[in-house]
Amino acid sequence: MPHADIPSYDPQAVETKWQRLWAERRQNEVHEDPKRPKYYLLEMLPYPSGDLHVGHARNYTLGDVVARYERMRGRNVMHPMGWDAFGLPAENAAISRGVHPRIWTTENIANMRRQLQRLGVAYDWTREIDTSSPEYYRWTQWLFLLMFRRGLAYKKEAPVNWCPRDKTVLANEQVENGVCWRCGTKVERRLLNQWFLKITAYADALLKGLDSLAWPERIKTMQRNWIGRSEGFSFSFAIENVPGARIEVFTTRLDTLFGATFLALAPEHPAVEKLSANTPQSAAVKTFAAEMRDISELDRAQLMEKRGVFSGGYVIHPLTGGRIPVWVTNYVLATYGSGAVMGVPAHDQRDLEFARQHGLEIERVVIPQAGADAVAGQQAFEDDGVLVNSDGFDGLTSSSARERIGEALAGAGNGRKAVLYKLRDWLISRQRYWGAPIPFVDCAKEGLVPVPEDQLPVLLPDDVPFAPESGSPLENAKGWREVRCPRCGGPALREAETMDTFMCSSWYYMRYLSPHDAVAPWSVDAAKYWAPVDRYIGGAEHAVLHLMYARFFYKVLQEEELVPGDEPFLRLFNQGLVLGSNNERMSKSHGNTVGIDETVDRYGADALRLFEMFAGPPESDYPWSTAGITGATRTLARIWRLVLGHPGCCSDTPGEALQNGAEDRDIRYSIHSKIRQITEELGDRMHLNTCVAALMTLLNDLEAATGKTADVAALHAGSRALVLMLAPFAPHIAEELWERSGGAGSVHLQPWPRYDEAALRRDLIPIVVQVNGKRRAAISAEPGCSEEDAMALAIRESTVSAQLDGKRIVKRVFVPDRLLNIVTG
RNA sequence: GCCGAAGUGGCGGAACUGGCAGACGCACGCGACUCAAAAUCGCGCGAGGCAACCCCUCAUGUGGGUUCGAUUCCCACCUUCGGCACCA
Structure with missing residues (x-):
């Protein structure tokens, strides 16, 4: 009943009033409290791109609803916010608009913080972090040195992904279908001397840890596939007429060894030249290998067409002693395994295609079951089966043949069981300015020398030129680069590269726990109380990026006894997207954003929040309305x-x-x-x-x-x-x-x-009456009423009795307090 | 090509372990209030049928199956979205 004396609801007045009072009362600040159970709720920290839109609002409201609810349930809730503030857009703004990245970033952070406060999200702002501040990146550098100390950081020359537009290298995870994940430009391959982190040393731990996580299956599957563990056998073929020279291969199908009719090499394989030397094939091989070296593996994959040339050389089958021709091909990856593959056309579709094109022998050595036809078909037979044409191994099943052939090879001193991963080491060098400098110097005498911990942070120089033509700003910052070697005092040059920003976000969730700590990246005591994150909210696009890098960091930190448990994020929630008017993801680049300010001005933050929570299930996409x-x-x-x-x-x-x-x-x-x-x-x-x-x-x-x-x-x-x-x-x-x-x-x-x-408790509850599974009536009955009583009530209903008229009841299904189904003959 | 998720009114969506399909909201229609409009309130709202609006039939992407009973489980197919794409 509306009363005349009820004042009208003015969202703006109410919202500004309480935002002020909550801040004054420091109501959202939290501290360790051993008497209360903790709850660490976290949303992935945003990149400060400038403005929040209603898609962001959905994400942060989602977290806020859960945080506020858990607090009312009696939990001590940690709910912090910060900024993933290093990154390319800031630097590009510097180039295009002449604003220093630090200024651009600081202004954007101020604006986005204001917008989050307008939404009324209950963050403990005293814990806010900015990964581009020296107080923060000092510890990113410290962690990099920790990795180095543990033998997990190394520099080596390797073919790497280069984005010509962003002018930097990229990790494998940051290349999607051959293009840069950020700008969509096709990546090139360059041979560069770069820093890597040995994430592959943790491949198994990363894989096993997934089992314990309450994460969406789809994300776990993506990580499993990305890690790509495969078990097999590694052994080698002797090169004919070159004493002592061998070519190593890895296979998961050792049972098909007797069907190997050729050996396929990547064009980069070191044996390529050796094999073709002094053969008529030499020139053809050189031409082919040179042509392929100019095409990245990603591009070769997109061509799909299998090409190759005979190398001119042969290897010896380790069990039969037969001669096997070696081919140089475009379909064997140099960067996986040993860059060489035994070609078994009858049992591998790729080998079959290649063999057909080049008229190579196809020999079937596995059949579906004993007695089946052993003639090779149109398709390679890739399943397990029973062996034929395999000397003493005929009749064995594939799985026992793998064991027995393995024993035979190992017994002859050739090979062992092996596990291979698709996962590659994480390339973390970036040829850009706006990132944490790699804390190393290159000394003329001592080589690469780590900057001592007490000299951290290695500060980014402020005064550097930003121009597209002048190349990497740090490389040109002479005064900054030229230093004394910390070891010998002689002249040295600082590393001019910065770290991948995913380094910064791999540990930020720990910094929130003691964000102003000046002597350690975080307090281990605080970590023992708060860590790990109980619920992590963020987008699925980070499945094999941030979410895997952070897990890798955590495993290293666990070994250093800096963190409790072995996984950083116990439960993960992937929120759905808010789609713009064109049904595409709402984003600046799509030009379909609806801003937070305009929406809050018009409807108020509470209405926006309520609607966004109501519009659909949190995990699915919905169009803005x-x-x-x-x-x-x-x-x-x-x-x-x-x-x-x-x-x-x-x-x-x-x-x-x-x-x-x-x-x-x-x-x-x-x-x-x-x-x-x-x-x-x-x-x-x-x-x-x-x-x-x-x-x-x-x-x-x-x-x-x-x-x-x-x-x-x-x-x-x-x-x-x-x-x-x-x-x-x-x-x-x-x-x-x-x-x-x-x-x-x-x-x-x-x-x-x-x-x-x-x-x-209710006096009467409704029970649905069906006849032959179709609803005919609902009766009101006492809770717990018997089937007989329900039946008596049911047949009094005219709609029920009409259906039963003249029919024989053959069966009754009774679900107490819910349903009675009468089945007629 | 392979793997995964999803298809329900005009729209967003609901239906916990198989048990009243369409909760809740938007839009729309009718009415009340008002000089009028906005706001607000009340009623209606899947499609079709009958004189019968407390009734019947059909209906959850398509086709089959299991079941007393299927949006829910199984098989095949279609569409959409996401991931992977020569990993030996």
Whole structure:
């Protein structure tokens, strides 16, 4: 019932008031408290690109709802925010607009922080971090040195991915379908001397750790595939007429060894020249290898067409002693295994295609079952089966043949079981300015020397030229580069490269725990209380990037006893995207963004938050809708009128007394069933959209009952519960209503409402009556009523008896308190 | 090509372990209030049928299957989205 004396709801006034008061009261600051269970909730830290749009708002609201809910459930909630502030866009802005990256970044951070505060997200801002600040990157450098000390950082010359547009190298994970993940430019291959981190040393640990994680299966699968473990056997072929020279191969199908009719080499393989030397093939091989070296492996893969030339040389089959021709091909990767493959055309589709093109022999050595035809088909037979044409191994199954052939080779001193991974070491050098400098110097006498820890941070020089033509700014910063060697005092040059920004984000979740620590990257005591992250919220695009790098870091940190447990993020949640009007991901580059400021100006932060949580399940995408947000606005205005129509309803004495009228029982049932439903769906399941729907239903029920029931106490209690459960979703209006209705303290520090089992008991419950599986009626029965009683009630329904008329009942299915299905003959 | 996820009203979506399909909201229609409009409130709202609006039929991408009963489980196919793409 609208009252004339109820003031109207002014979102802007309410929101600015509470944002100010929460900050003044330092309400969102947290500290270790051994008496309370901790909960570490984290959203992936954003890159400070300038402006937040409603897609970001969805992400951070999602985290905020969970954080506020967990706090009301009695947990000590860590919910920090910071900035992944190093990176290319800042530097590109410097080039195109002449603004220093530091200025550009600082301004963007200020703006985005303001926008997050406008959304009312309850971060502990005293813990804010900026990965581009010296206080932070000092420790990124420190961690790099720790990696070096542990033998996990090394510099070597290797063919690497080079993005010609961004003018830097990229890790394998940062190349998607042959193009740069950031700018979409086709990457090139260059031979450069670069720093790597030995993530491959942790391939097995990274793989095994996945089993314990409550992550979406799809992300775990992507990581498993990326790590790409395969078990097989490694052995070698002797090169004919070159004493002592051998070519090593790896295979997962040792059972097909007798079907090997050629050997395939990558063009980069060191034996290529040796084999063709002094043969008529020499010139052809040189031409082919040179041609292939100019094409990156990624491009070769895209060509798909298999090409190759005979090398002119032969190897000797290790068991039969037969001669096997060696070919140089474009389909064998130099960077996987040994860069050489035994060609078994009958049992490998790729080898078959190649063999057909070049008229090579095809010999079938595995058949589906004993006695089957051993003639090679159109398709390679790649399954396991039974061996034929394999000397003493005929008749064995593939799996036992792999064992026995392996034993035979190993017994002859040739080879062993081996495990190979697709995962490559992480290339972390970047030829760019806006990143953490690699803390090494190159001394004329001592070579590469680490900068001693007490000389960290190696500061980025501020005064450097930014121009597209002048090359890497650090390389040209002479005064900065020229230093004394920390070891011998002689002249040395600083490394002019910076670290991949994924280094910064691989450990930031630990820095939040003691962000102002000047003597350590974080406090181990604080880490013992807070770590690991209980719930991590972020996009799926980081599946094999940040999420794998951070896990690698954590495993190293665990061995250093700097962190508890062996995984950084126990549960991962991938939120869905907000799509723009063109049904594409909302982003600046798509030009379809809807800004936070314009939306909050118009509707208020609470309405935006409520709508974004309501619009769909948190894990699925949905298109932005300005029409939809009006529903949230209306809902908030209705809650405002309802609650203020029950003065004092949030005071500490709800004064709810059980009464007996049927209507009163209904309203109590509605209140308590909604508390139960929202509590169940808000926790682990995160069905936030149905929680909002349940809040709306409760609002409808309370409105409908207002003025119609004598049980004013129940309505007061219902309004109070509504305000409390609204609080995580629309924190400002809930706080205002709490205050205006006599609530003590902050609504956000109240215990979450509990439901009363007694209120959920009903005198009569509906039981659905079906005839042959089709719903014909619903009867009201006492809870726990017997099948016979339900049957008696059911046949009194005309719609049921009409269906039963003249038919014989052959069966009844009775689900107590739910359903009765009568089956006729 | 391989792997994974998803297809439900005009729209976003709901339906916990197989048990009333379409909760909740948007849009739309009718009505109340108003000089009028906005706001607000009430009612209706999957499609079709019948004189019968407390009834019936059909309907959750398509086709089959399991079951007393299928949006839910199984098989095949279609469409969309995501990942991987010569890893021996």
